[in-house]
Amino acid sequence: MGSYQNGVVDGERSATPVDKGVDFAQYFCTYAFLFHQKEMLSDRVRMDAYFNSIFQNKHHFQGKTVLDVGAGSGILAIWSAQAGARKVYAVEATKMSEHARALVRANKLEDVVEVIEGSMEEVTLPEKVDVIISEWMGYFLLRESMFDSVICARDRWLKPMGIMYPSHARMWVAPIRSGSVDKKINDYEDAMDDWYHFTNETKNKYGVDMSVLKKSFSEEQRKYYLQTSLWSNLHPHQVIGTAALVKEIDCLTVTVNDILEVRSNLSSSITLENTRLCGFGGWFDVHFRGRKEDPAQQEIELTTAPSIDNGTHWGQQVFLLHPPIRVSEGDGLNVSFLMKRSMENHRLLEVELGCEIRQCSGTILPSFNKKFYIE
């Protein structure tokens, strides 16, 4: 297989050709499993949002042409057809496309929905479309970097007055408390204790001194236990300060360059009396608003913010601070946020969080800067 370009050569980061074979082996292949599709199709909040966005805005679909990017099982394509679309192109890169085709037929929509197996960057459609619909969001919005494919589709296949479903997306971050930090610190310390016993044994029993590897082992374990973001379904009570907007995206105008790096300075206030700042939680929301010239009749929101009843399969991404820091109501946080793609794998992300705490009293605690990996 060949390769395709990922991203635009601009600014600091040059485009690294993506090897398609590797991309399939590491990324696409998981979507070929019905079990994985079922997990997403069982996410009630996700399903309700897309279902409502389509059926409460039929005027966007009736008699129109639609493109479903990364169609998976074909659910969005099928709903678009049921909402009255004249023609729907459902593009899916994996063999899941065969199941999508079977579903289309079983639901008597084969005259409307055409399933095309292939990557969005490579397929050719017979015409441009009125609507591009896609469920492209990964953890913390941009993990998986699938939005690149949606942008590519938009630039190639969306008519001038066409509409994006969803139309907008936002990333949020808030300070949190979490028992996970204690567990992870313990796990790391246990791993280092075990290393100590291991190197003793290897030296005494087998005559090989492995102590020179301690630093590397420690870095590897630190990265694994303390610097890799966690998936979590946070309880709203774990959010201890105001949420800050990291990024706003207009899906009609955003470019890949705009999302190669996400850089932002944020402010947050602690809202809980005497608590531990254990880290930050990150999540996203998307909105279905149509466009200025052709707005939605019913605006729909899909949010993945911490919730008791309306959690989603995305959860939130948790970035732990070790050790946690005592904070109190009214303390202010100045946070510098930088997110970029991993050099080794463009579908994974790296985050640098800098934080300065201004206590109520006026004291400013020394700022710290930590690097995290969204794997």
Add this chain to the structure above:
Amino acid sequence: MGSYQNGVVDGERSATPVDKGVDFAQYFCTYAFLFHQKEMLSDRVRMDAYFNSIFQNKHHFQGKTVLDVGAGSGILAIWSAQAGARKVYAVEATKMSEHARALVRANKLEDVVEVIEGSMEEVTLPEKVDVIISEWMGYFLLRESMFDSVICARDRWLKPMGIMYPSHARMWVAPIRSGSVDKKINDYEDAMDDWYHFTNETKNKYGVDMSVLKKSFSEEQRKYYLQTSLWSNLHPHQVIGTAALVKEIDCLTVTVNDILEVRSNLSSSITLENTRLCGFGGWFDVHFRGRKEDPAQQEIELTTAPSIDNGTHWGQQVFLLHPPIRVSEGDGLNVSFLMKRSMENHRLLEVELGCEIRQCSGTILPSFNKKFYIE
């Protein structure tokens, strides 16, 4: 990156070029982690076998040249040097080679051990060697198909009277009992119950009939829960019949063709009164015997047979029969065994087990044939 040939074009199976990028992404990368190396270095049975095979057979190493294939942390190369080798080449495909180099230096062996980063198929050595040592065995011996690289090394770099460490390998299979079969059958049935509720919900709430996918979903779940071999550390009491030898390998003479397919007819007798045949366990052993012209002074065995005290990180591979079959002491099993490589990934395996049960009474139960996946 390019590709290299895997296997020889002969017989039924043609060689499929292996994409190196994909191979790295799926296979090699796990060996770049110190945590993984430490797991293997902490396997007491494994370490003792190789340590003893070297240090109780120093005559094979003193003043000799050695090649360590897939050196990892470099432990075997270091031991070879400590046993008196004149020169050791430690070939390692991943960045673990850098840690190996540091270990060699820290143990003051840099004059003897040369670490070379690269794949065995591609590196060039300055000379042929007296000994090839390697720990290449995967689950059930051949998972990972690393032995291909050892054979390649032998054919290119072993002197005519050179020695292989280990010198021999065997695969074994025995009938077993296991509570896992009940659990897996339950898991599968739960998954299908859940599918039923899922399709009802998707139809009633979201207007899409997904029942056409039931067969595919069922096959996917069957494969996952019932047809994928399990890793297990079997207790000897779980072995309910005599172990049968599946394959014997002489590491000096075996070719890749010999191991592309492993085909064997086996016999086993049930040794437990009134029990359930829940499946088969598969394991291996290797021996360090030297060669006829230059034998070991102390023959060492490394076995992964079910054991109370001497379990290894390899465990055994378990192939479950669903439903289990009632058998009794003296019943005879005629088993046809066929193992070959997965078309999608040459490092994974597929096994077909056919079994005919001849009861003590003389009754012959209908034979069955089941396919399994070693993932």
